[in-house]
Amino acid sequence: MPGWLNQILYLVSAVLFIIGLKRLGSPATARQGNAISGVGMLIAILVTLVDHTVVSYGVIAAGMVVGTALGLWQAYAVKMTAMPQMVALLNGFGGGASMVVGAAEFYRVFESGANIPTPTGVVMQLSLIIGAVTLTGSLVAFAKLQELMSGKPITFPAQNASNLLVFLATLALAGWQVSTEVPLILPFYGVCVMGLVLGVLLVIPIGGADMPVVISLLNSYSGIAAGMTGFVINNEVLIIAGALVGSSGIILSRIMCKAMNRSLANVLFGAFGATAGATGATSSAGLTVKSIAPEDFAVQLAYARKVIIVPGYGMAVAQAQHQVRELADLIEKRGGVVKYAIHPVAGRMPGHMNVLLAEANIPYDRLYAMDDINSEFDDADACLVIGANDVVNPAARHDKGSPIFGMPIINADHAKMTVVMKRSMAAGFAGIENELFYAPRTWMLFGDAKQSLQKLITEVKQA
Amino acid sequence: MTTEALIIAIVIFTLSTFLGVELIGRVPPTLHTPLMSGANAVSGITIVGALIIAGSDLGWISTYFGFIAIVLAMMNVAGGYAVTDRMLGMFKSAPKEKR
Numbered sequence: 001m002p003g004w005l006n007q008i009l010y011l012v013s014a015v016l017f018i019i020g021l022k023r024l025g026s027p028a029t030a031r032q033g034n035a036i037s038g039v040g041m042l043i044a045i046l047v048t049l050v051d052h053t054v055v056s057y058g059v060i061a062a063g064m065v066v067g068t069a070l071g072l073w074q075a076y077a078v079k080m081t082a083m084p085q086m087v088a089l090l091n092g093f094g095g096g097a098s099m100v101v102g103a104a105e106f107y108r109v110f111e112s113g114a115n116i117p118t119p120t121g122v123v124m125q126l127s128l129i130i131g132a133v134t135l136t137g138s139l140v141a142f143a144k145l146q147e148l149m150s151g152k153p154i155t156f157p158a159q160n161a162s163n164l165l166v167f168l169a170t171l172a173l174a175g176w177q178v179s180t181e182v183p184l185i186l187p188f189y190g191v192c193v194m195g196l197v198l199g200v201l202l203v204i205p206i207g208g209a210d211m212p213v214v215i216s217l218l219n220s221y222s223g224i225a226a227g228m229t230g231f232v233i234n235n236e237v238l239i240i241a242g243a244l245v246g247s248s249g250i251i252l253s254r255i256m257c258k259a260m261n262r263s264l265a266n267v268l269f270g271a272f273g274a275t276a277g278a279t280g281a282t283s284s285a286g287l288t289v290k291s292i293a294p295e296d297f298a299v300q301l302a303y304a305r306k307v308i309i310v311p312g313y314g315m316a317v318a319q320a321q322h323q324v325r326e327l328a329d330l331i332e333k334r335g336g337v338v339k340y341a342i343h344p345v346a347g348r349m350p351g352h353m354n355v356l357l358a359e360a361n362i363p364y365d366r367l368y369a370m371d372d373i374n375s376e377f378d379d380a381d382a383c384l385v386i387g388a389n390d391v392v393n394p395a396a397r398h399d400k401g402s403p404i405f406g407m408p409i410i411n412a413d414h415a416k417m418t419v420v421m422k423r424s425m426a427a428g429f430a431g432i433e434n435e436l437f438y439a440p441r442t443w444m445l446f447g448d449a450k451q452s453l454q455k456l457i458t459e460v461k462q463a
Numbered sequence: 464m465t466t467e468a469l470i471i472a473i474v475i476f477t478l479s480t481f482l483g484v485e486l487i488g489r490v491p492p493t494l495h496t497p498l499m500s501g502a503n504a505v506s507g508i509t510i511v512g513a514l515i516i517a518g519s520d521l522g523w524i525s526t527y528f529g530f531i532a533i534v535l536a537m538m539n540v541a542g543g544y545a546v547t548d549r550m551l552g553m554f555k556s557a558p559k560e561k562r
Contacts, residue, residue: 017505018482024498025489031551034501038544041508048511054518056526063517063530067537074538075545086546087500090539094506097536101512104528108521119469219499219506226509231472233512234464239472240479241508247483248502252495344492351495355550363557369492 001050009047010237016040017241021248027364044237080359081316084215084349088142091218095134098225102127103192105232110183118178120232125174125191127228132195133202134221140203141214145348151208160269163201170194206267212349213256213267220249252350259344259370261396261407289425292443294452297382297419298459304381307331308373310341310412311353314387315449321360323453324386328362330460336381340366341373341410343391374411383415385436386449392420393434402432418442421449497550504543510536 017040023033048054078086102124109116116124143149156162173190177183206214227242257264301307309324328338340362346353354367368376377383385392392412395402412418413436420437422444436442445452464472490498513536517529 017508018486021483021486021502021505022489024494024501025486025491027491027494027551027554027556030494030497030554031548034497034504034544034547034551037501037505041504041510041540041544044508044511045514048514049518051515053515056518056520059517059526059530060514060533063513063533064537067534068541070534071538071541071543072545075542075549078546080550083496083500083546083550086542087496087503090500090503090543091506093535094503094509094539097507097513097532097539098509100528100532100535101509101516104516104521104525104532105512107524107528108516108519111522111524117464119466120464123464123469123472216499219503222503222506226506227476229509229512231464231469231476233515234468234472235511236472236475238508238511239475241505243476243479244483244486245502245506247480248487248498251484251487252499255492255495342492347496349496350499351492351497354493355496355553358550358553358555361553361555364493364554365556367493 001047006047006051007236009043010235013040013044013047014237014240016043017244021244080356082146083352083355084211084347085142085145087349088138088145088211088215088218091215091222092135092138092142094222095131095138095218095225097131098127098222098229099131099135099192099195101229102131102232103188106183106188110185110188115181116177116183118181121178121181123228123231125178127225127232128191129170129174129195129198130221130228131225132192133199134218134225136196136199137203137214137221138199138218140200141211141218144203144208145211151211153207154204159205163198166194166198166201170198202268205269210260210267212345212347212352213253213260213264215349216249216253216256217264218249220246220253223247223249255344256350259408261404287438289437289444290442292419292445294445294455295459297443297445298456299463300382300417301327301331301336301456302334302460302463304331304336306376306380307336307338307382307384308341308377308380308415309338310343310383310385310388310392310410311357312343312346312386312388312391313348313353314389316347316353316356316387318387318449320386320450320453321356321362323450323457324357325360325362327453327457327460328366330457334460338366339368339373339376341370341377341412342367343370343388343410346388346391370408370410377411377414380415381417383412383418385412385418385420386453387421389434390432392436393432394439395432395435399435404432412436413439413442416441419445421445421447421452423448493554497547500543500550501547504540504547507536507539507543510540
């Protein structure tokens with residue numbers, strides 16, 4: 001195959017990635033978009049396989065069979081609640097693959113006895129470092145999400161300073177390699193090892209609750225690492241695809257940070273514990289909560305014209321999505337409208353809650369982003385909060401002493417009646433009191449969410 | 464890599480980043496998880512580099528590295544596209560008559 005044809009076909013594959021991403025912009029076309037992007041990938045792989053530099057196929061076939069089998073097995077075995085872990089792991093593999101390609105390219109030049117020109121040297125070092133950080137950083141994120149290690153931030157004295165030191169040492173080794181131009185084993189290994197260590201150091205101080213930001217960022221890194229590999233082997237499709245993925249991760253981490261009212265720097269370098277100790281000015285002393293029995297609430301739901309459900313990760317933990325849908329179906333059958341208000345950090349990764357609800361056959365056009373539905377609470381007859389806590393705490397609006405002050409929240413307290421399903425009165429993740437529980441129009445429905453929903457379903461049926 | 468080639472590559476990378484920001488900024492929050500896993504699959508494009516390294520007969524070290532890179536990248540590609548498809552298959556709109 002002539003070289004120019006290769007280039008054209010790589011361009012076709014890049015264009016298919018772009019069209020695929022564009023089609024991901026709407027639920028109706030998204031699945032098709034993903035398939036288009038997949039065709040782009042297939043073309044890129046086939047073009048590379050018939051490339052004249054590829055002469056032996058044994059290792060390739062073995063690697064592709066093993067990788068495909070493991071990938072597909074993972075994709076079909078994973079539970080939807082475990083999606084964040086899976087994405088973290090895949091990010092890590094992508095970064096790892098980019099690192100290894102960079103390393104192999106280094107060895108190729110090393111064995112041929114040639115020099116590494118400065119531009120190649122720079123991008124090679126970048127692909128090694130970013131790939132290594134993505135690999136180990138993602139593995140730590142995976143371990144935290146999978147609860148193989150504690151989700152609590154791991155901190156030690158002078159952490160940021162020592163991380164900076166490791167970072168500078170990595171750069172120094174990389175700089176040494178680039179400036180000598182002769183491939184040297186010592187700085188090569190140095191950069192690889194330091195990069196791997198850096199990935200671990202950067203993620204261990206970040207708490208489990210901040211993992212949505214971290215995996216978004218690592219997603220971005222895995223793209224940038226692929227892009228850098230594209231620089232090293234001088235291949236445009238890698239550069240384009242890598243840059244596309246790199247920007248997607250940056251956008252998503254920015255959205256997540258905004259939803260938590262924190263800067264990226266604060267998430268990455270300011271272990272959350274620092275402010276959580278200083279609990280808000282609100283005290284629950286002297287305040288009482290009202291509780292409601294399922295049968296009483298069921299009557300309200302049965303005659304409600306508009307109900308808004310605010311799901312939180314607690315709902316997914318209780319595996320109560322299907323009961324939620326069943327209840328919603330009953331209310332709709334009786335003529336009511338049911339909508340879902342979804343906070344950006346409701347799940348464990350961007351958009352996670354939407355997938356969990358979609359899995360329970362809840363139509364996506366009933367799911368509303370926080371900003372789109374917040375004005376609708378005022379005319380909602382009932383609001384049902386299931387397993388959400390901090391994202392509905394009105395203290396975020398006015399209590400300057402609260403750690404979540406300034407965080408955009410869902411206006412659950414604006415509904416005519418708000419019922420919070422909760423196991424007990426334990427505080428939320430940030431360890432702060434929730435003002436909503438004590439509000440005049442709020443009632444608590446204590447107990448396991450799944451069982452409570454089941455009771456509501458039975459009662460609404462009879463109402 | 465010559466300096467000119469590097470400059471061209473930087474131009475492509477920069478423009479693609481801006482294109483990516485435009486495209487992805489329009490994806491609704493509802494699709495952010497599939498977007499992420501789908502983008503993840505795209506970052507498996509590094510498979511191209513892995514295939515070239517593994518298939519070029521450059522000595523056992525390169526071949527060995529190439530094999531590892533292929534396995535990792537292929538898991539990313541196959542796993543990423545498959546799981547994205549699986550998720551997107553769950554997204555259904557409400558039946559029209561219910562309004």
